[in-house]
Amino acid sequence: MRQVLSRRDFIKISSTAGAGLMIGITLPYKDRLVAAGVVEQTFEPNVWVSIHPDNTITIMAAKSEMGQHIRTSLPMIVAEELEADWSQVKVAQADAHPDKYGSQGTGGSGSIRRSFTRLRKAGATAREMLVQAGADKWDVSKAECIAEKGKILHVSSGKTFTFGELAEAASKLPAPEDPLLKNPRDFKLIGNSMPGLDTPSRVNGTAQFGMDIQVPNMVYAAVLRCPTFGGKIKSFKSQKTKKVNGIIDTFEIDDGIAIVGKNTWAVIKGQRALDVNWDHGDFANWNSKQIRDMMEKKGAGKAIVAREDGTVVNVKNDQIISAQYEVPFTHHATMEPMNCVVHVKKNTCEIWAPTQVPQRIQTTAAKYLGMDVKNITVHVTLLGGGFGRRLWADFVTDALQVSKRTKKPVKLVWTREDDIAHDFFRPTSIHKLQGSLSKKTVNLWKHRVVAPSISGQMAPERFKNGRLDRSAVNGASNLPYAIPNVLVDYVMTNTEVPVGWWRSVYNSQNAFANEGFIDELAEAAGKDSFQFRLDLLKDSPRHMGVLKLAAEKAGWGKKLGKDNGMGIAVHESFGSWAAMVAEVTVGEKGTLKIDKITSAIDCGLVINPDGVKAQMESAIVYGLTSTLKGEITIEKGAVVQSNFHDFELLRIDEMPKVNVYIVKSAEPPGGAGEPGLPPVAPAVANAVFAATGKRIRRLPIKPEDLI
Amino acid sequence: MPKFTLYVNGKTHRLNVVADMPLLWVLRDELGYTGTKYGCGRGLCGACTIHVDGEATRACMTAVENLDGAEITTIESLSLDNSHPLQKAWIAEEAPQCGYCQSGQIMTAAALLKRNPNPDDADIDSAMKMNLCRCGTYGRVRKAIHRATEDNG
Numbered sequence: 001m002r003q004v005l006s007r008r009d010f011i012k013i014s015s016t017a018g019a020g021l022m023i024g025i026t027l028p029y030k031d032r033l034v035a036a037g038v039v040e041q042t043f044e045p046n047v048w049v050s051i052h053p054d055n056t057i058t059i060m061a062a063k064s065e066m067g068q069h070i071r072t073s074l075p076m077i078v079a080e081e082l083e084a085d086w087s088q089v090k091v092a093q094a095d096a097h098p099d100k101y102g103s104q105g106t107g108g109s110g111s112i113r114r115s116f117t118r119l120r121k122a123g124a125t126a127r128e129m130l131v132q133a134g135a136d137k138w139d140v141s142k143a144e145c146i147a148e149k150g151k152i153l154h155v156s157s158g159k160t161f162t163f164g165e166l167a168e169a170a171s172k173l174p175a176p177e178d179p180l181l182k183n184p185r186d187f188k189l190i191g192n193s194m195p196g197l198d199t200p201s202r203v204n205g206t207a208q209f210g211m212d213i214q215v216p217n218m219v220y221a222a223v224l225r226c227p228t229f230g231g232k233i234k235s236f237k238s239q240k241t242k243k244v245n246g247i248i249d250t251f252e253i254d255d256g257i258a259i260v261g262k263n264t265w266a267v268i269k270g271q272r273a274l275d276v277n278w279d280h281g282d283f284a285n286w287n288s289k290q291i292r293d294m295m296e297k298k299g300a301g302k303a304i305v306a307r308e309d310g311t312v313v314n315v316k317n318d319q320i321i322s323a324q325y326e327v328p329f330t331h332h333a334t335m336e337p338m339n340c341v342v343h344v345k346k347n348t349c350e351i352w353a354p355t356q357v358p359q360r361i362q363t364t365a366a367k368y369l370g371m372d373v374k375n376i377t378v379h380v381t382l383l384g385g386g387f388g389r390r391l392w393a394d395f396v397t398d399a400l401q402v403s404k405r406t407k408k409p410v411k412l413v414w415t416r417e418d419d420i421a422h423d424f425f426r427p428t429s430i431h432k433l434q435g436s437l438s439k440k441t442v443n444l445w446k447h448r449v450v451a452p453s454i455s456g457q458m459a460p461e462r463f464k465n466g467r468l469d470r471s472a473v474n475g476a477s478n479l480p481y482a483i484p485n486v487l488v489d490y491v492m493t494n495t496e497v498p499v500g501w502w503r504s505v506y507n508s509q510n511a512f513a514n515e516g517f518i519d520e521l522a523e524a525a526g527k528d529s530f531q532f533r534l535d536l537l538k539d540s541p542r543h544m545g546v547l548k549l550a551a552e553k554a555g556w557g558k559k560l561g562k563d564n565g566m567g568i569a570v571h572e573s574f575g576s577w578a579a580m581v582a583e584v585t586v587g588e589k590g591t592l593k594i595d596k597i598t599s600a601i602d603c604g605l606v607i608n609p610d611g612v613k614a615q616m617e618s619a620i621v622y623g624l625t626s627t628l629k630g631e632i633t634i635e636k637g638a639v640v641q642s643n644f645h646d647f648e649l650l651r652i653d654e655m656p657k658v659n660v661y662i663v664k665s666a667e668p669p670g671g672a673g674e675p676g677l678p679p680v681a682p683a684v685a686n687a688v689f690a691a692t693g694k695r696i697r698r699l700p701i702k703p704e705d706l707i
Numbered sequence: 708m709p710k711f712t713l714y715v716n717g718k719t720h721r722l723n724v725v726a727d728m729p730l731l732w733v734l735r736d737e738l739g740y741t742g743t744k745y746g747c748g749r750g751l752c753g754a755c756t757i758h759v760d761g762e763a764t765r766a767c768m769t770a771v772e773n774l775d776g777a778e779i780t781t782i783e784s785l786s787l788d789n790s791h792p793l794q795k796a797w798i799a800e801e802a803p804q805c806g807y808c809q810s811g812q813i814m815t816a817a818a819l820l821k822r823n824p825n826p827d828d829a830d831i832d833s834a835m836k837m838n839l840c841r842c843g844t845y846g847r848v849r850k851a852i853h854r855a856t857e858d859n860g
Contacts, residue, residue: 067805067842195801202806203794205742205782209807212741220736245708245725265725265732268748335746335754335807335841384744384807385841416747610801614847618804621843644751644839653832655845 043167045129045175047100048122049078055150055164057084062094062101063111064356065198066386068615068673070111072197073608077116080189081123081182084163085150091197096358096378104380106356107391107501109574109671112607116669124179126170133169134161184605184666193610198382210354210381211413213341218409219248221402222267225256225422227638228280229496233257240273250274253401255394260406264413271415283496283637288328291634295430295493299450303489304468306449306477310485315444318436321524325431325513326698329632331647332426332502336384337419342399343409348375349400350409354383356390364393368400387622388501392424420647421639424500425632427452431476431513440525442536444485447476447517449510452499453492463492475510475573475678480543481518481536497634503622504674507573508681515569515682516697519689529686530556530568542663543570546579546600549661554581554598560690563587564595567686569679574671576603577663578616582683583656586691590703594624594656594684602663603670609662616660616676623680625650631700711775715740716784726772730764731755733771734781742782742810746839753838756811757781763818782810785817793817796855804842812838816852825856 043051050058059075071091079089094101102118127147134152135142138159146153151160184190201207226232236257238250246266250259259270340353342365349369355361358378366373383390399412414422429451436444453469455462463469468490470477477488502508522532530551537543547570560566563585570579583596597620606612629648633640641647685696688706696705711722713733720738729748734740734757746754748767755766758780785791789798793813796802803809812835819826819834826834831852840848 067803069804193801195798196803198806199798199801199803200789202803202809203797203813204785204787204789205740205810206787207806208741209744211745212735214739214741263728263732263736264745265728265736333841335744335752335805335839337745383805385805387841413745416749416752614801614804614844617846618843621845622841643749644747645749649839649841650843650845651836651839652845652848653836655843655849658846 041168041171043126043171045126045170046122048119049082049126051126051163051167051170053164053167055088055162056090057082057088057163058090058092060094060101061091062104063115064106064358064380064383064386064390066106066356066383066390067618068111069196069608069611072194073112073611074115074119075197076189076194076607077119078123080187081120082127083147083149086189086194088150088163093380095380096362098359098362098373104358105360105391106386107388109576109673109675113575113669113671120181121179124181125175128176128179129170129173130163130166132173133166137161137166137169190605190607191609194608207382209336209384210339210341210352211336211384213352213381213411215341215343215409218341218411219406220261220264220267221399221410221412222259222271222415223253223256223398223412223418224259224271224274224276225418226278226280227421228278228284229498229637230281230283231637232279232281234277234279236274236276238274240275241270244270244273249406251405253398255398258398258402260402260410267413268415280637286495286637287635288633291428291495291497295428295450298493299430299432299448299491301491303448303491304466305487305489306468306470306473307486307488312444312446312485312487315436315438315485318438318443319524320434320436321520322434323517323520323695323697325433325516327429327509327512328699329425329428329497329634330502330626330630331420331423331632332387332389333420333647333649334383334385334387334389337416338389338395338414339412340396340399341409341411342396342403344369344400344403344407347371348377350377351396352379352381353396354381354390355393356383356386357393361393361396364396365400368397369404387503388505389423391501416644417642420641420643424498426502426508427454427499427506429509431509433513433517435517435521437521437525440527442481442483442521445479445481445483446487447479447513448489448491449473449476450491450493451506451509452494452497454499454501456492457494457499472506473510474505475507475571476514478572479514480540480572481533482539483536496637503619504573504677507571507674507678508626511569511571511678512681512685512699515571515679516685516695519567519686520695528557533568533570542577542602543572545663546570546577546602549600549663550579550581550598553600553659553661554583556581563691565687565689565691567683567688567690569682569686571675571678573675573678576601576670576672576675578675578679580679580683582687584684584687584691586688586706590706592628592688592701592706594654596657596659597680597683598659599676600661600663601672601675602665603672603675604665604667605669606662607669612662612672613660615672617658619674619676620658620680621650621655623677624684626699627681627684628700709772711771713771713774713777713779715779716781722771724771727770729767730757730769730771730774730779731766734766740781740783744807744810746808752808753815754808754811756814756838758814758818761818761821763815782814785813792855793820793851796851799854800847800851802844802847802851804844808838808840812840812848816848816855819852820856826852
């Protein structure tokens with residue numbers, strides 16, 4: 001007997017299986033059915049696809065959704081090979097699992113490019129088994145049948161079965177070892193802009209972020225940390241906190257003092273009322289200027305070579321140009337501050353987290369609690385922005401300690417002030433550049449990157465013997481320009497300020513330096529900065545492709561007003577190429593308006609064009625914030641900024657006109673989330689130069705840089 | 708503890724909460740209206756925008772004691788089936804990215820359209836500029852507001 005599950009049953013079952021509000025993300029579909037004792041005849045040829053007897057298809061997303069629409073584009077890849085009808089497709093979010101889905105880490109603009117082939121195979125496997133099941137039922141050869149729009153068709157007779165009707169039969173067949181993949185020419189979904197599967201829930205308040213999770217008997221917690229990096233608690237008085245209505249308890253944890261209460265407001269007030277005597281530690285003597293001085297000093301010393309081409313000394317008769325570029329610490333500032341819900345039980349633990357690293361959270365919890373990973377369940381909620389911040393598990397460690405002690409499910413909420421003060425900041429950096437021109441062509445390029453190292457801070461022992469942190473020179477060591485003599489080296493300048501991966505990581509700084517300085521060389525050579533680049537990129541067709549496309553669409557070289565300027569930049573990162581032309585207006589009093597950004601991206605084969613376009617728009621706005629605002633400064637060893645009044649983001653009235661052009665390509669897919677960011681700052685800086693004759697070598701751009 | 712009466716999305720709620728609790732936490736923690744978001748707690752980002760007696764208001768800055776008897780409208784009451792012109796326009800433009808700020812964006816836009824059914828870009832910028840979006844959906848938010856007014860005829 002076939003049992004078809006109605007939507008209402010589905011919700012009922014999911015409600016009994018877990019927390020009521022967690023419909024759709026509590027447990028994988030199959031587990032819910034099994035838990036409810038429903039006989040199920042779902043066809044599950046692999047972990048990615050489940051075809052249900054009611055003809056719906058659930059496709060598993062094992063990457064985190066933080067606005068990049070991967071919960072739409074990943075299922076598109078499976079559905080394409082499966083020949084599913086898109087209206088049948090639902091997406092489910094995978095809980096953390098050590099190995100079932102491979103890496104669930106979401107970062108490095110890697111969700112599509114690292115899953116593309118695997119997901120195609122998953123869809124193709126299911127399709128071939130369904131075709132076989134149909135052929136068996138009709139007693140015809142497999143070659144006579146095809147899959148089309150969620151059905152198996154016997155071509156000559158026109159007879160069809162829905163996928164759902166074949167689910168049971170297909171589930172009894174062996175999986176083909178090497179399923180045939182479609183010819184990309186025949187793609188129907190891939191290459192089309194599909195509506196975001198999560199978009200409806202994001203416009204009516206039903207989208208469930210970590211912050212929205214509620215489970216029965218839950219308590220709330222905030223944590224007060226020492227504002228100074230490396231500081232500790234000497235002592236604290238909690239009498240005032242305990243008087244706050246709704247406070248349950250206050251106690252010390254590893255990274256600060258936890259305040260536990262009956263609602264969020266109680267713990268926020270309780271946090272404010274705490275009276276702490278901090279041991280601020282040695283770093284309390286540091287400020288931004290001292291950090292910069294230290295970097296300057298170290299930057300003049302010994303460096304580790306990252307790339308050396310030709311000889312870098314034979315430039316005696318050349319024209320030498322030198323410049324220094326600088327970039328500050330900056331912040332991720334996800335709109336949803338750090339949070340999670342954790343329930344430590346006797347032998348198990350259940351976690352709901354907006355995280356880019358479900359598996360890291362699982363292992364962190366297992367280690368902390370001394371449990372096996374299989375006893376740690378991690379549900380991944382929607383993320384209110386990630387940008388690299390949610391690659392860390394620090395907020396979960398807080399909550400684990402509170403839940404273990406209170407023996408209750410705990411919702412841990414960071415205030416915006418906590419979030420600003422305790423980020424893993426995009427590293428500040430200094431870039432010392434030197435170039436030489438021989439007969440107006442570039443003979444030498446030297447780029448010294450001076451910056452804190454993310455890896456070096458995480459694992460200092462790995463870098464003790466002068467090993468290079470390759471990521472710190474990403475975007476610097478792979479300079480694309482055909483220059484005979486190149487030296488790129490790196491000086492590590494770590495401090496107590498925590499540093500981390502931020503959208504495009506070191507590419508953001510290195511592209512600013514590269515693309516600003518190549519403009520300076522073009523100027524010195526008396527050449528047009530677009531043509532100058534093209535001449536040096538003859539062996540880099542994909543750089544040239546995006547550069548030409550952006551320049552053409554922007555109308556490079558067109559006549560502009562006296563206060564206007566146009567600047568160009570190109571950069572490769574995360575397997576994709578992006579170029580931008582910025583148009584700006586600079587007012588007499590140093591006002592800077594970004595009028596228009598024309599951008600081009602070559603990210604290989606495009607799955608969901610509107611998704612790529614949205615990611616470019618997003619990277620441009622994110623990049624503009626760090627170009628124009630968004631500076632984190634340090635005083636007395638702590639972050640000066642505290643909320644959006646002094647850590648400002650770009651606003652709608654500052655939003656330029658943005659055009660995105662996508663290069664048509666059949667190359668393997670590249671990344672889309674980050675590659676649009678690195679060219680933004682240099683394109684704007686170069687446009688400012690075109691408008692004013694003033695070189696911008698330090699971010700963010702300030703009015704005094706323009707007058 | 709003081710008792711308050713709130714009218715939220717057409718329903719009457721009697722509450723036993725501290726007088727200074729911001730509406731944001733009343734909605735989210737006490738009443739389960741989690742569509743209204745916490746972003747800054749200081750009226751700086753707009754993620755918590757709701758309507759109080761029809762006016763766009765920052766729920767994080769409005770203590771419950773000042774709302775006794777007020778009519779409160781949250782994102783959940785625009786329509787759960789996404790039939791409101793702004794929701795339709797937001798979907799058509801694929802405006803949201805992560806989506807966290809979008810409830811606030813839409814509620815601010817709804818208040819704008821009530822005052823000014825045909826805003827131009829400058830009107831939109833002026834009404835929306837206190838609503839922050841880190842994903843950078845501003846271009847699409849503008850387009851979606853225009854589209855919603857067109858659909859209204």
